Amino acid sequence: MQKVARNFFILAIIYALCGMALGLHMGMSGDHGQAPTHAHIMLAGWVTSALFSFFYHLFPAAGEKALATVHFWLAALSGIGLVVSLYFLMSGNEAMEPLLGIASIGYFLGMVLFAVIALPAISRK
Ligand code: HEM
Numbered sequence: 222m223q224k225v226a227r228n229f230f231i232l233a234i235i236y237a238l239c240g241m242a243l244g245l246h247m248g249m250s251g252d253h254g255q256a257p258t259h260a261h262i263m264l265a266g267w268v269t270s271a272l273f274s275f276f277y278h279l280f281p282a283a284g285e286k287a288l289a290t291v292h293f294w295l296a297a298l299s300g301i302g303l304v305v306s307l308y309f310l311m312s313g314n315e316a317m318e319p320l321l322g323i324a325s326i327g328y329f330l331g332m333v334l335f336a337v338i339a340l341p342a343i344s345r346k
């Protein structure tokens with residue numbers, strides 16, 4: 222498997238394990254206050270990272286570009302920042318809001334970068 226594809230898949234598995242553990246914790250405690258955090262870990266984390274992984278696996282030439290490595294690190298760091306700061310915000314720590322804002326913008330820019338990488342790759346096929 223191509224390197225960026227593998228990195229995204231490992232990241233996806235880590236999100237899935239953490240997100241499900243949080244889901245189980247909510248289920249067992251009866252406190253669903255972290256549902257938005259769980260939803261983002263599962264969908265913006267596990268599902269989206271797995272989709273990126275499959276894309277780079279299907280289009281290995283796109284994954285060999287330096288921009289793809291930049292995409293991985295931007296998505297990974299901003300995504301982790303997003304869910305960790307969201308967790309603390311949902312726990313009542315309002316000081317997390319600026320960090321959540323910065324991480325969200327980073328995550329959005331990661332998707333813009335993915336569009337720049339992915340759209341030319343699919344049009345060549
Ligand atoms: C061990 C497995 C899982 C457990 C124990 C679990 C548990 C939960 C709990 C307790 C809630 C809060 C429900 C509520 O208060 O409305 C929730 C919401 C949610 N879960 Fe999970 N979950 C699991 C797996 C998943 C997976 C695999 C996904 C998606 C890939 C997922 C996506 C969501 C989403 C999107 C919500 C928010 C739904 C809403 O706000 O209406 N969960 N989950």
Ligand code: HEM
Nearest residue numbers: 256257258260261264265266268269303324325326328329
């Ligand atoms: C820049 C990144 C993102 C930002 C800033 C963002 C922001 C938000 C906000 C403000 C809410 C409402 C939360 C609430 O009312 O409790 C929300 C809910 C939700 N978002 Fe996102 N989101 C982002 C990315 C994503 C992505 C990529 C996905 C899925 C692939 C997603 C799936 C969801 C879901 C399923 C909910 C409903 C969760 C619930 O009801 O608990 N989000 N998001």
